[in-house]
Every structure is written in structure tokens, then in C-alpha cells.
Amino acid sequence: MANKPIRLLIAASGTGGHLFPALATAEQLPDYQIEWLGVPNRMETQLIGDRYPLHTVNVEGFQQRLGLGTLKIAFRLVSSVFQVRRLLKTGQFHGVFTTGGYIAAPAILAARSLGLPAILHESNALPGKVTRTFSPFCTVVAVGFEKAAQYLPKANTAVVGTPVRSPFLATPELDLPIPENVPLIAIAGGSQGAVAVNKLVRECAQAWIDAGAWIFHQTGDNDPEVDSFQHPHYISMPFYPNMAGLLHRATLVISRAGAGTLTELAVTKTPSILIPYPFAAEDHQAYNAAVFADAGAAVLYRQKELTAQQLEQQVLDWLKSPESLQKMAEAAGGLAVPDSSDRLAQLVRKWVEK
Ligand SMILES: CC(=O)N[C@H]1[C@@H](OP(=O)(O)OP(=O)(O)OC[C@H]2O[C@@H](n3ccc(=O)[nH]c3=O)[C@H](O)[C@@H]2O)O[C@H](CO)[C@@H](O)[C@@H]1O
Incomplete structure (x- = not known):
């Protein structure tokens, strides 16, 4: 050969x-x-x-x-x-x-x-x-x-x-008009988006923006109410190719629990709230999310139990407590295989x- x-x-x-x-x-x-x-x-x-x-x-x-x-x-x-x-x-x-x-x-x-x-x-x-x-x-x-x-x-x-795509291993710039010194909440629904998570996030968005945060929302392309929340500090897109730049910059991420995204959260040391897709085959996203929650790298919520009030409050608490976010970031990094x-x-x- x-x-x-x-x-x-x-x-x-x-x-x-x-x-x-x-x-x-x-x-x-x-x-x-x-x-x-x-x-x-x-x-x-x-x-x-x-x-x-x-x-x-x-x-x-x-x-x-x-x-x-x-x-x-x-x-x-x-x-x-x-x-x-x-x-x-x-x-x-x-x-x-x-x-x-x-x-x-x-x-x-x-x-x-x-x-x-x-x-x-x-x-x-x-x-x-x-x-x-x-x-x-x-x-x-x-x-x-x-x-x-x-x-x-x-x-x-x-x-x-x-394996993650190579930009995740560098620190790419975020090509979005978001100021450098503000907390950034990123929402990642996986490659197809997550309509139920989108809805919860839109209910909380104003309170997070009032607390000083900016929001980047990856919505997927099958959400009929995608334009129902608008604000200059809220950016939404169906699919965003520069996830590496986004996760490196994000203060915290709200996400489904696909294995790809979780791996990227680990490599970029990003704290997260994970809401596994409840209809994934054999509920496999819940198993992925449990690995991160057990390691202290994320907080896991089941979609059917999570209310907008809970989600809103969890994020507001974290925005006031950078040390909790730092601990989760370190735990996420501990799960990475770069x-x-x-x-x-x-x-x-x-x-x-x-
Ligand atoms: C609904 C479902 O069953 N999804 C499964 C699907 O992953 P699915 O593709 O839904 O989700 P993953 O989180 O694994 O991967 C998404 C990938 O797309 C990228 N991305 C996403 C959105 C975007 O705007 N830009 C972008 O680049 C992410 O960075 C990531 O690399 O296969 C995975 C691997 O078997 C499983 O763990 C997931 O449970």
C-alpha cells in the first residue's frame, strides 16, 4: 500500500x-x-x-x-x-x-x-x-x-x-454588533432549532435585557413566531455558522443537549442550562445532559417541568453571581477532549x- x-x-x-x-x-x-x-x-x-x-x-x-x-x-x-x-x-x-x-x-x-x-x-x-x-x-x-x-x-x-470543527480550538472573533463588556446569553437549539425553547426564551428576554444582558438567539427555521420579540439588544438568526465565536464569547448558553453542542460547550468552557429535546430517540439527550449536570458543568431542566419564570430567575441569579458561572465553566473545561x-x-x- x-x-x-x-x-x-x-x-x-x-x-x-x-x-x-x-x-x-x-x-x-x-x-x-x-x-x-x-x-x-x-x-x-x-x-x-x-x-x-x-x-x-x-x-x-x-x-x-x-x-x-x-x-x-x-x-x-x-x-x-x-x-x-x-x-x-x-x-x-x-x-x-x-x-x-x-x-x-x-x-x-x-x-x-x-x-x-x-x-x-x-x-x-x-x-x-x-x-x-x-x-x-x-x-x-x-x-x-x-x-x-x-x-x-x-x-x-x-x-x-x-471532534469539534477547528475554529473551536482557536478563539475566533464574534462577527456580531455586540459590545465587548456586556453579558451575552446565547440560545442554541441544535442544527434544527428548538421551537419550545424559543418560546420560553422570548418570555424571559425583556427581563434579561433589563438586567444589562444582550441575547443571541439561534432559532432554527421552523418557528412561526420567530419575529414576535424585537429589541436592539436581541439578535436572532435561524442558523449561525460562527458557533465557535459565539460560544467563546457567551457568558452562558441555553441549549438542547445534542452531543455536538455539548462537546463544543466543553471545549469553549461555557456554562449552560440544558433542556434536552424530549422527543429525541430513547430520550438520549437527557443522558448527554446528565453527564454535564453530574460534573457541575451545567444545570439540567426537563422541558415539561420548566416554566418561563424559573428560567428567567435562574439566569438573573447567575448574572449576579459570576463566581457560580466561573465554577461551571471550569467543570465544563474538565470534560473537554480538545x-x-x-x-x-x-x-x-x-x-x-x-
Ligand atoms: C434532535 C436530535 O435528535 N439531535 C441529535 C443530532 O444532533 P443535532 O445536529 O440536532 O445537534 P448537535 O448539538 O449534536 O449538533 C449541532 C451542531 O450544529 C452546529 N450549529 C447549530 C446551529 C447553528 O446555528 N450553527 C451551527 O453551527 C453546532 O455548533 C453543532 O456542531 O445528532 C446528535 C449526535 O448524534 C445527537 O446528540 C442529537 O441529539
Whole structure:
């Protein structure tokens, strides 16, 4: 294999939480020829298209109840395994790297059936169903949280943290017209936004602004009431690409508990209020948030129990108590694995170049 370029197929699809760690790992493999496997009409078609050749297959998750729909999905899975096998053979790939989710199933099965290595990264504290089902077939399963390994007893696991995009490791400027000396409350709903959190925040916003804070609100693009609060010290956007600048600058963050955002909060040492998405598969965001709450890096609220009054007061209390925020910031930093993308890339190299 000495002079031949190594060819790697990366299977990552759907949300920022799956795509960004895969992109961060790919950046650490500049000598590799990388191609991408995704699903039509998902975020990868905008994010990946101009960076890596993108191949797509039709796969989706199994429903709880068995029926005709399940048969259709099973048929799609089998046919996508054959498509990926063909792709791996004709493209002469040396292995597959995936960040989990539905796309991981055909990628892992196709690679292993051809005797190629399959490296899986799982960023959640409670691994997803696809990871739990297919991890025993993987060459190695890298996990973001140590806790995840206990749910994967038959897998060869390695703890590597979760990779963040490179700007998070620098201190990028915040390209927003916000004065330097004011407290900044940032709201991050994950790559899709969080309508219920948006509503709570708008109810509290005036009181926080009256206390001297500015607010940056990442709303997602499916909130019908997005323009119902306006103030010169309140900036809202559906999606904001410079999350690194935002989290470095933010005094505190109110967020869902996707693994991607949590990793970024740790790396940027940012205190947070976490409100896990209550309908996430198997309530996995609550497991992620519990890791941060148990470490003293965040306060965890369940959406159904949290009132606007509670949220408003919690933030007002913290604005008056910088030392509590400082303690949480240090605890968040204690959970960070800043060289995660490097560790993961080393693991990929170890197995793909074997
Ligand atoms: C609803 C749901 O099930 N979400 C899951 C999805 O993550 P989902 O993409 O929803 O959320 P994550 O927090 O993991 O990742 C969001 C990513 O998008 C970036 N971002 C977000 C908004 C924005 O305006 N700009 C921006 O750059 C964030 O910085 C972060 O890197 O996959 C994750 C990894 O399996 C899971 O932990 C999440 O639970």
C-alpha cells in the first residue's frame, strides 16, 4: 500500500451532530482520498457537495410497530448494502468511517462483508439503536463519552471524545454588533432549532435585557413566531455558522443537549442550562445532559417541568453571581477532549492502513 493513496468512504448524514465531527476528522486526514456517503435531501447535500464527492443511498429508521412500512425499509436497507458494496469495490476503498445513524448500517455491513475495516464513532452517552445493533460487527467503536462504552459490551471500544470543527480550538472573533463588556446569553437549539425553547426564551428576554444582558438567539427555521420579540439588544438568526465565536464569547448558553453542542460547550468552557429535546430517540439527550449536570458543568431542566419564570430567575441569579458561572465553566473545561479529532484520525489510520 506504500505509495498508493488511501481511499476512505465517510458515511455521515442528516444533522450537524453527525456531519461536523465527521468533517473535523476528515480535516485530520489530508493525505487521504475521501468520498462521502449520505442520503438525498439531507444537510449533507449543502455541507459536503463542494468539499468531497457525495454518493447517496435511500435508507431510513425502523418504526416501533412492524408492518408493511417495516418491510419497505428492510428492503431499502438490503438494497443499499448492495449499492454500497458496489461503490466500495468499484471505488477501491480501503475502509469506512461512520458517525452512526441510519446511514451507518449499510456502510458497516457492506464494508465488513468485503473484509474492509469499519470504524464507527458514537458521540452520545446513550448510543443510538444502529450503533448498539451493528457495533459488534465494527472493527472499532470510538466513543465520545466514557459512559457510552457500558452499552456496547460486545464492541471493541476506545474513548476519544467527540471532534469539534477547528475554529473551536482557536478563539475566533464574534462577527456580531455586540459590545465587548456586556453579558451575552446565547440560545442554541441544535442544527434544527428548538421551537419550545424559543418560546420560553422570548418570555424571559425583556427581563434579561433589563438586567444589562444582550441575547443571541439561534432559532432554527421552523418557528412561526420567530419575529414576535424585537429589541436592539436581541439578535436572532435561524442558523449561525460562527458557533465557535459565539460560544467563546457567551457568558452562558441555553441549549438542547445534542452531543455536538455539548462537546463544543466543553471545549469553549461555557456554562449552560440544558433542556434536552424530549422527543429525541430513547430520550438520549437527557443522558448527554446528565453527564454535564453530574460534573457541575451545567444545570439540567426537563422541558415539561420548566416554566418561563424559573428560567428567567435562574439566569438573573447567575448574572449576579459570576463566581457560580466561573465554577461551571471550569467543570465544563474538565470534560473537554480538545485533541479528539486527532485521536480519532489516528484510530482510523491504525485500522485502515493495517
Ligand atoms: C434532535 C436530535 O435528535 N439531535 C441529535 C443530532 O444532533 P443535532 O445536529 O440536532 O445537534 P448537535 O448539538 O449534536 O449538533 C449541532 C451542531 O450544529 C452546529 N450549529 C447549530 C446551529 C447553528 O446555528 N450553527 C451551527 O453551527 C453546532 O455548533 C453543532 O456542531 O445528532 C446528535 C449526535 O448524534 C445527537 O446528540 C442529537 O441529539
